[in-house]
Amino acid sequence: MKTSSLVKVTKAEKSKIDQVDFDNLVFGKTFTDHMFVCDFKDGQWQTPEILPYQPLTLDPSAKVFHYGQAVFEGMKAYKDTDGKVWLFRPEENYERINKSSARLQMPEFPRDFFFEGLEQLLNLDKEWIKSGQADGNALYIRPFVIASQPGVMASPSTEYKFIIICSPVQAYYTKDVKVKIADYYSRAANGGFGAAKAAGNYAGQFYPTRLVQEEGFDQVIWTDDTTHEYLEEAGTMNIFFRINDTLVTCPTSDRILDGVTRKSVIAMAEKLGITVEVRKVTVKEITEAAANGTLKESFGSGTAAVISPIGTIAYKDQVWDLEKPENCYSATIKKAILDVQYNAAEDTFGWRHEVK
Amino acid sequence: MKTSSLVKVTKAEKSKIDQVDFDNLVFGKTFTDHMFVCDFKDGQWQTPEILPYQPLTLDPSAKVFHYGQAVFEGMKAYKDTDGKVWLFRPEENYERINKSSARLQMPEFPRDFFFEGLEQLLNLDKEWIKSGQADGNALYIRPFVIASQPGVMASPSTEYKFIIICSPVQAYYTKDVKVKIADYYSRAANGGFGAAKAAGNYAGQFYPTRLVQEEGFDQVIWTDDTTHEYLEEAGTMNIFFRINDTLVTCPTSDRILDGVTRKSVIAMAEKLGITVEVRKVTVKEITEAAANGTLKESFGSGTAAVISPIGTIAYKDQVWDLEKPENCYSATIKKAILDVQYNAAEDTFGWRHEVK
Ligand SMILES: Cc1ncc(COP(=O)(O)O)c(C=O)c1O
Ligand SMILES: Cc1ncc(COP(=O)(O)O)c(C=O)c1O
Numbered sequence: 168m169k170t171s172s173l174v175k176v177t178k179a180e181k182s183k184i185d186q187v188d189f190d191n192l193v194f195g196k197t198f199t200d201h202m203f204v205c206d207f208k209d210g211q212w213q214t215p216e217i218l219p220y221q222p223l224t225l226d227p228s229a230k231v232f233h234y235g236q237a238v239f240e241g242m243k244a245y246k247d248t249d250g251k252v253w254l255f256r257p258e259e260n261y262e263r264i265n266k267s268s269a270r271l272q273m274p275e276f277p278r279d280f281f282f283e284g285l286e287q288l289l290n291l292d293k294e295w296i297k298s299g300q301a302d303g304n305a306l307y308i309r310p311f312v313i314a315s316q317p318g319v320m321a322s323p324s325t326e327y328k329f330i331i332i333c334s335p336v337q338a339y340y341t342k343d344v345k346v347k348i349a350d351y352y353s354r355a356a357n358g359g360f361g362a363a364k365a366a367g368n369y370a371g372q373f374y375p376t377r378l379v380q381e382e383g384f385d386q387v388i389w390t391d392d393t394t395h396e397y398l399e400e401a402g403t404m405n406i407f408f409r410i411n412d413t414l415v416t417c418p419t420s421d422r423i424l425d426g427v428t429r430k431s432v433i434a435m436a437e438k439l440g441i442t443v444e445v446r447k448v449t450v451k452e453i454t455e456a457a458a459n460g461t462l463k464e465s466f467g468s469g470t471a472a473v474i475s476p477i478g479t480i481a482y483k484d485q486v487w488d489l490e491k492p493e494n495c496y497s498a499t500i501k502k503a504i505l506d507v508q509y510n511a512a513e514d515t516f517g518w519r520h521e522v523k
Numbered sequence: 524m525k526t527s528s529l530v531k532v533t534k535a536e537k538s539k540i541d542q543v544d545f546d547n548l549v550f551g552k553t554f555t556d557h558m559f560v561c562d563f564k565d566g567q568w569q570t571p572e573i574l575p576y577q578p579l580t581l582d583p584s585a586k587v588f589h590y591g592q593a594v595f596e597g598m599k600a601y602k603d604t605d606g607k608v609w610l611f612r613p614e615e616n617y618e619r620i621n622k623s624s625a626r627l628q629m630p631e632f633p634r635d636f637f638f639e640g641l642e643q644l645l646n647l648d649k650e651w652i653k654s655g656q657a658d659g660n661a662l663y664i665r666p667f668v669i670a671s672q673p674g675v676m677a678s679p680s681t682e683y684k685f686i687i688i689c690s691p692v693q694a695y696y697t698k699d700v701k702v703k704i705a706d707y708y709s710r711a712a713n714g715g716f717g718a719a720k721a722a723g724n725y726a727g728q729f730y731p732t733r734l735v736q737e738e739g740f741d742q743v744i745w746t747d748d749t750t751h752e753y754l755e756e757a758g759t760m761n762i763f764f765r766i767n768d769t770l771v772t773c774p775t776s777d778r779i780l781d782g783v784t785r786k787s788v789i790a791m792a793e794k795l796g797i798t799v800e801v802r803k804v805t806v807k808e809i810t811e812a813a814a815n816g817t818l819k820e821s822f823g824s825g826t827a828a829v830i831s832p833i834g835t836i837a838y839k840d841q842v843w844d845l846e847k848p849e850n851c852y853s854a855t856i857k858k859a860i861l862d863v864q865y866n867a868a869e870d871t872f873g874w875r876h877e878v879k
Contacts (some may be wrong), residue, residue: 170866194676195584195674195675195676196673196674196676197552198583198584202583220548220583222580222582222583223580223581223582223583223585224580225578225579225581226578226579226741227554227558227576227577227578227688228551228554228665228688228690229576231587231588231722232587232593232667232669232721232722233592233593233595233665233667233720233722233727234726235591235722235723235724235727236726237588237589237591237726239588239589241675260611269730270727270730271727271729271730272726272729272730272733283870292687309589309675311588311589313588314726316815317552319551319554319663319688319690320550320551320552321728321758321759322729323729323733327718329851330583332584334584343649350714351714351715352714353712353713353714353715354712354715355712355715356710356711356713356748357707357712357713357748357749358705358708358709358748358751359705359708359709359710359711359712359727359748360726360727360778363727365591365726366587366589366590366591366722366723366726367591367721367722367723367724367726368588368591368723369589369590369592369677370590370591370592370627370628370670370716370723371591371626371627371715371716371719371721371723372677373627373628373679374625374626374627374628376628377679391713391716392713392714392748392749393713393749395714402677454675455849467746470540480579498765500825511561513761
């Protein structure tokens with residue numbers, strides 16, 4: 168285990184790990200013994216600390232509660248069969264959280280604080296990471312930044328907290344998801360901050376999602392807010408379509424999150440010899456392909472589930488069920504990525520990062 | 524003073540009021556001795572309480588930090604020269620916070636809890652409300668609701684806190700504001716939640732606002748995100764233009780906050796015999812009117828300042844300064860509304876509500 172002079176560590180007196188049933192985890196409900204916290208004030212990030220997991224104390228006027236200055240990341244640590252711990256493309260998450268922060272006029276977090284803090288934290292809470300690729304055992308890692316300055320005026324905060332909390336998880340979706348294409352509500356504006364992993368991008372989705380859930384679907388597939396003719400992404404996943412034997416996904420933009428899994432799926436698919444097209448995808452072509460049988464597969468991509476196959480896709484009054492094809496891209500690509508994540512296959516892309 | 528069986532009251536041991544310099548208040552920085560708090564759990568709002576103003580303790584995984592489920596209101600209490608305390612159209616704020624909550628899949632707050640809580644709180648902290656219409660002395664009231672359930676999964680919270688905090692304030696803007704019309708960034712999406720007073724609508728504005736501030740302006744005037752051809756609203760104000768002798772403002776929509784001050788300005792202007800047009804307003808007509816001198820005035824409307832005259836308006840490379848006309852609408856309407864708010868004139872609309 169590395170030791171670091173950067174991070175001040177206060178260990179929990181007693182671990183809570185014995186109280187946890189690792190075979191029946193609810194996603195994102197259980198947290199490990201420690202958390203990483205670093206405060207920004209007087210124009211700079213202060214000494215980072217690892218502390219026992221504990222509540223936050225904030226003034227009721229703290230800006231995060233009123234003006235939504237809050238960004239986050241989602242990443243995972245995996246344990247291989249030898250007990251080694253691995254991160255998947257953590258550099259991408261580090262860069263993305265700073266991009267998200269910049270779009271919300273929040274200060275960037277230093278690289279050494281991020282990586283040393285994260286690795287120290289994972290080392291301390293190593294026991295919480297269970298091996299077991301088949302069950303999707305992993306440690307979900309949630310770095311986030313919140314505006315902590317007191318004051319009810321709509322201007323950027325001068326104080327922030329950068330925090331990392333960790334939650335042991337298992338496979339996210341076990342069933343195929345049922346999605347409905349948005350024709351009225353939207354997730355993000357042109358020139359807005361949809362591309363940022365900002366807290367404010369999520370709450371607005373809950374009500375439209377609830378509406379489709381009342382019709383029996385799980386999630387909304389968002390479309391552009393101007394015409395609703397172009398498919399964009401799902402609530403917490405980017406989206407792929409297999410038309411005949413070509414895998415299609417839309418380009419990222421200022422409305423769409425540049426998913427780490429999305430770019431990994433594209434690279435892995437190409438490596439596996441699959442033709443990938445990154446281009447605008449219309450609702451019209453996808454609904455026609457669903458109707459005439461050329462839409463062979465569709466899936467979402469995201470850190471939580473890697474790939475979530477879509478079993479049903481709906482648009483307005485029409486509903487199509489997708490049969491799993493023989494040579495299923497989603498299963499093949501998912502397996503290939505998981506093998507890299509769990510150190511069960513060669514890492515030709517250099518995506519894996521060992522936590523020592 | 525009313526007593527209420529609904530609200531449980533715990534008084535502060537000692538008031539902080541002596542430490543406050545009421546002649547040098549910074550907007551939204553100083554808070555009164557008490558706060559109102561009501562928790563939602565197990566599917567219902569629990570007993571509302573008034574407590575000494577104090578920090579909130581929340582789990583670091585509380586959903587407000589991650590998914591932006593947070594809405595708020597802004598209203599004011601005014602003290603007249605006889606020491607009576609008045610609210611301005613509080614029913615509007617009550618209804619709007621529930622509309623905002625509904626759009627973010629949050630539970631509505633009961634009317635009796637809201638009004639009894641608010642009035643009890645104002646009674647307890649009455650001393651903090653200073654009279655003085657000329658200085659804009661008032662108590663700014665900030666009701667807000669935050670998602671408090673722990674858990675890092677993007678789904679609606681099952682637990683919330685409804686809170687009211689109060690801050691003594693003086694006139695907000697003292698100088699005329701300089702604004703620049705947005706031609707790239709946007710505030711809200713079609714089918715989004717721009718019409719909700721949601722935390723997530725504010726943080727995204729800070730970076731574009733910062734960019735115009737670097738050019739010497741104070742605020743952005745937002746335009747529609749599809750074409751950037753239609754003027755919508757400012758960061759925390761609706762916007763009015765006087766073209767020749769007609770006052771023009773755009774209609775509300777799912778992108779624009781339905782401001783209480785906006786609708787009061789429209790009603791008051793009409794009462795004063797001013798012609799008001801509520802219709803789409805193009806960037807083209809306003810910049811042409813600015814260039815040819817028919818744009819006589821422009822101002823923002825909002826609770827904080829009632830009316831903020833715009834002294835300079837810019838679009839791309841062009842900048843126009845607006846000279847105050849002789850018969851200035853903004854000054855006349857502002858005075859007329861303030862007179863109602865401070866109980867200095869007859870309230871023909873029934874807008875005033877006495878806090879007893
Ligand atoms: C809106 C949105 N889209 C897509 C994704 C997928 O991104 P990633 O693959 O980096 O997890 C996420 C994050 O999980 C997301 O929140
Ligand atoms: C985005 C936005 N527009 C307009 C306004 C003005 O609304 P009101 O007049 O109700 O204060 C506000 C609130 O202050 C606001 O936040």
